[in-house]
Amino acid sequence: MPSHGRTGARSRRGWSHQRSAVASLVLCGPAVVLYAGFIVLPAALGFGYSFTDWTGWSKRPHFVGLDNFRELVADARFFDAIRFTLFETVLIGLFFTFASMLLAIALDKLSVMKGLIRGLFFYPYILSILVSALLFQYLANYREGAINTLFRAVGLDALAQDWMGDPHLVPYFIFALVAWSGLGFFTTLYLASLQTIPTDLYEAARIDGAGAVSVFRHIQFPMLLPTLTTNSVLALITGINLFPQIVVTTQGGPGYRTFTIGYYIYHLGVLNNRQGYAAAVSFITFAALVVIAGIQVALLRRRQVSL
Amino acid sequence: MNAASKKRCRVPVLEILLLLAGILFISPCFLAVLNSFKTRAEIIQAPLALPQAPTFDNYVYLFTGVKLARPMFNSLLMCVAVIASLIITAPMAAYSLTRRPMATGRLLRLFFLAGLTIPFQIIMVPLLQQFRMLGIQFTYGALLIHYVSWGLPLCIFIYSGFLSGIPKELEESAAIDGCGAVSTFWRIVFPLLMPCTITVTIFWGLWIWNDFMQAFIIMGPRSQLVFVQLWRFLSDKYVKNWNHIFAGVVVLSMPVTVFYLLMQRRFVKGLTAGAIK
Numbered sequence: 001m002p003s004h005g006r007t008g009a010r011s012r013r014g015w016s017h018q019r020s021a022v023a024s025l026v027l028c029g030p031a032v033v034l035y036a037g038f039i040v041l042p043a044a045l046g047f048g049y050s051f052t053d054w055t056g057w058s059k060r061p062h063f064v065g066l067d068n069f070r071e072l073v074a075d076a077r078f079f080d081a082i083r084f085t086l087f088e089t090v091l092i093g094l095f096f097t098f099a100s101m102l103l104a105i106a107l108d109k110l111s112v113m114k115g116l117i118r119g120l121f122f123y124p125y126i127l128s129i130l131v132s133a134l135l136f137q138y139l140a141n142y143r144e145g146a147i148n149t150l151f152r153a154v155g156l157d158a159l160a161q162d163w164m165g166d167p168h169l170v171p172y173f174i175f176a177l178v179a180w181s182g183l184g185f186f187t188t189l190y191l192a193s194l195q196t197i198p199t200d201l202y203e204a205a206r207i208d209g210a211g212a213v214s215v216f217r218h219i220q221f222p223m224l225l226p227t228l229t230t231n232s233v234l235a236l237i238t239g240i241n242l243f244p245q246i247v248v249t250t251q252g253g254p255g256y257r258t259f260t261i262g263y264y265i266y267h268l269g270v271l272n273n274r275q276g277y278a279a280a281v282s283f284i285t286f287a288a289l290v291v292i293a294g295i296q297v298a299l300l301r302r303r304q305v306s307l
Numbered sequence: 308m309n310a311a312s313k314k315r316c317r318v319p320v321l322e323i324l325l326l327l328a329g330i331l332f333i334s335p336c337f338l339a340v341l342n343s344f345k346t347r348a349e350i351i352q353a354p355l356a357l358p359q360a361p362t363f364d365n366y367v368y369l370f371t372g373v374k375l376a377r378p379m380f381n382s383l384l385m386c387v388a389v390i391a392s393l394i395i396t397a398p399m400a401a402y403s404l405t406r407r408p409m410a411t412g413r414l415l416r417l418f419f420l421a422g423l424t425i426p427f428q429i430i431m432v433p434l435l436q437q438f439r440m441l442g443i444q445f446t447y448g449a450l451l452i453h454y455v456s457w458g459l460p461l462c463i464f465i466y467s468g469f470l471s472g473i474p475k476e477l478e479e480s481a482a483i484d485g486c487g488a489v490s491t492f493w494r495i496v497f498p499l500l501m502p503c504t505i506t507v508t509i510f511w512g513l514w515i516w517n518d519f520m521q522a523f524i525i526m527g528p529r530s531q532l533v534f535v536q537l538w539r540f541l542s543d544k545y546v547k548n549w550n551h552i553f554a555g556v557v558v559l560s561m562p563v564t565v566f567y568l569l570m571q572r573r574f575v576k577g578l579t580a581g582a583i584k
Binding site: 023027028032037039040041049106107109110115119126128129131135144145146149150185189243244247248266278283286 | 338516524
């Protein structure tokens with residue numbers, strides 16, 4: 001009898017164990033299959049293709065070893081794309097890290113119309129990139145755009161510029177477009193962490209006679225440092241991956257002036273059937289992004305600890 | 308007391324300044340609405356003036372000439388399908404990963420987390436190849452599969468963060484009552500995840516409605532989704548018909564704007580929750 005009881009218990013345990021395995025499969029299965037099949041597998045294939053001369057459509061890619069990477073080192077257009085992407089990334093990074101911080105501090109001080117004013121700044125973020133790109137293309141159009149029409153109307157014809165066609169101005173056009181759509185988002189992240197600062201800190205500072213500048217230096221800035229890390233990394237990713245904005249505005253032009261790395265990969269892989277080489281470019285970029293972001297986080301974290 | 312009374316009486320200078328700055332900031336949007344009621348010639352002549360004789364022709368053209376009604380319906384359907392798939396698969400997986408403190412669970416979590424860093428450019432062409440091999444290239448099915456798999460890492464990340472804050476006692480008592488893991492999840496846990504589900508719905512609903520790049524690359528010109536159609540319609544023309552562009556921009560941003568006005572707080576929360584990757 002007791003032995004029978006023991007076997008019963010064991011078999012029940014075995015059964016429940018099996019049942020939990022089935023449950024895991026049911027719960028995890030769909031997500032694992034989709035993710036492994038349509039994100040991980042293509043990424044792995046892409047990595048494999050970076051060692052081939054695959055056109056993207058030809059049946060058989062040929063293994064070419066490190067040829068793509070060798071070509072990359074001597075590819076002037078690739079380095080131009082890197083230079084332009086880094087230029088935009090620095091502008092975008094500085095703007096989203098610091099301008100949005102100042103705006104957040106100002107918005108945090110509001111006592112009336114808080115929701116309305118914050119809502120105004122956040123609004124562009126919910127619009128499609130295509131919408132913001134079209135609005136900016138209209139504003140910046142040389143012959144018909146609002147900015148130049150305005151300048152001409154008040155007699156400042158000299159200030160009317162070809163904002164999208166002039167190689168010296170177009171980088172700032174792209175920057176303005178990205179800055180406009182993202183400002184509200186980055187500001188909101190700062191605002192959220194400003195609201196976690198306890199009010200007694202401000203009270204104490206006021207009693208000590210601290211002005212706005214020293215409140216910023218000694219209370220707000222240190223408290224915002226973790227968000228600064230987040231925001232600067234997010235801005236870095238935004239900058240390095242700059243791509244749809246280019247497709248819908250300049251398409252890399254004038255000439256090759258606004259080729260970002262993302263656009264160059266698209267240009268090679270989708271428009272010019274050089275998928276093997278495009279894969280090599282994207283993996284090198286990806287590796288560089290991971291390294292830069294890692295260094296950035298490490299540096300900023302160290303700063304946080306020392307405070 | 309002195310300071311307090313001073314604070315009460317002060318003119319809200321900061322508020323007024325920031326309000327003006329905010330209005331100036333989104334003035335391109337006002338300009339779009341204003342100009343959508345003008346003819347092309349009038350827009351170019353007087354971009355900032357009120358329309359002389361407001362016309363609805365641009366809007367009529369969108370629904371008769373460009374036929375935007377069907378793409379709008381398609382996009383809405385796509386949003387619903389993707390969100391439904393995500394809020395079924397992602398929380399189930401997240402639950403399974405967080406509630407089983409096994410080494411495999413942790414490993415799987417890292418595996419999904421890695422997906423947050425993969426950029427679209429890396430997977431796009433191999434993905435097209437895969438869809439071709441499956442015989443579903445350039446179909447809505449392929450796009451749906453892509454959107455769901457693309458959304459999974461972030462959703463699982465959001466859900467598992469939320470799940471680790473939910474006490475296990477409820478589930479344990481359900482298990483004692485003989486409830487299996489799957490039904491415990493659906494009956495007990497899923498309802499508790501509502502705030503997360505709302506976040507996911509807002510984030511991906513907006514993202515998919517607004518997307519044109521990935522839809523165009525995965526489905527090509529066959530994609531009858533709103534922003535793809537608007538883009539194709541616009542890129543066909545050498546001369547830009549600003550009047551149609553503005554009407555299109557206004558119509559396609561309208562649903563998003565209405566939702567935003569109705570639930571601004573949830574929107575902002577939902578969109579920034581996806582940020583802490």
